[in-house]
Amino acid sequence: MARKTTPARKSARKAKGAPAAFTRDEEFAALRTMLLVRRFEEKAGQLYGMGKVGGFCHLYIGQEAVVTGMFMARDPEDDVVTSYRCHGHTLVSGADPKAVMAELTGREAGVSYGKGGSMHMFNPSGHFWGGHGIVGAQVPIGTGLAFANRYRGNGKAALVFFGEGAANQGQVYESFNMAAIWKLPVVYIIENNRYAMGTAVTRSAARPEELFMRGAAFGIPGEQVDGMDVRAVKAAGERALAHVRAGKGPYVLEMQTYRYRGHSMSDPAKYRSREEVQKMRQEHDPIEQVKTRLLEAGQATPEELKAVDAEVRKVVSEAAEFATSTPEPPAEALWTDIYADENTARGEG
């Protein structure tokens, strides 16, 4: 029987051809941001290996184009929420790399005063609302942010990032339903990095090749995007945001991406081959793609590219230096920031 074409199915689409070109400035901005995330994460991994980071630590290496392109597309006032794999989102939202690294090392100067660690980072001034350890829990929270924006009529949207593993959670579909009924201004961004811990998407998801269709039953349009190409991400992000801001309700973006490192620092990564990882790094790396384009178009010299990297490495090593020398919270800090009230609530709201 022929499949009935619903409006959602008609508006859902697979990744298309080459996305619109970036200007030289945009290429450099994307390069700098992605390098900041990459070098930061490499350093975080080193500090973890040296025993300087307690608890969990999930690195974002390989996925940099997703957060970078989406933040290029968003309005700085739009709200953002994500999972525990949040260092990149915190940095790109404008948090000081020193404060992000100090959160990893559990210091008082950290973004969450050293009490949240790797999975619980926030940056209210950048409208970044965490950093959540429970798989999928940020989806209803982000939907609530969109509801608040709708209610206040402030024209702001919410960007809700979650993994393809989280995309199988029930609360995701409760959120989709409410967002569709109320036409909330929310973009759901599925970061399909192909593995949820050690489980491949092909084993965990029904119709793993079309996660962008996950909102179809609710009439939510979806798009599959090359999440390794920052230009494709930005262009899709702009389309999605224009849709939600026009009052047409939510939008799903499936970002096809890849994480190079293990799920967390304690993952031996036995569930995939070295060759698979190598192939992604060599053929699809988001940072190398920008560098190659700049060089081939004669828009940058190798020296200029090296200078950006050196600049970023300096920022990151200063952050590490700070994060390993600034003090830990005093013992009394155990009694603060437990409940939000006028005596204990800190930061901007």
Ligand SMILES: Cc1ncc(C[n+]2csc(CCOP(=O)(O)OP(=O)(O)O)c2C)c(N)n1
């Ligand atoms: C409700 C819940 N179940 C299980 C876990 C353990 N857990 C942590 S991360 C993870 C995998 C999630 O994968 P995915 O959503 O694809 O995101 P990724 O880690 O790939 O970014 C699991 C099962 C958890 N934190 N919360």
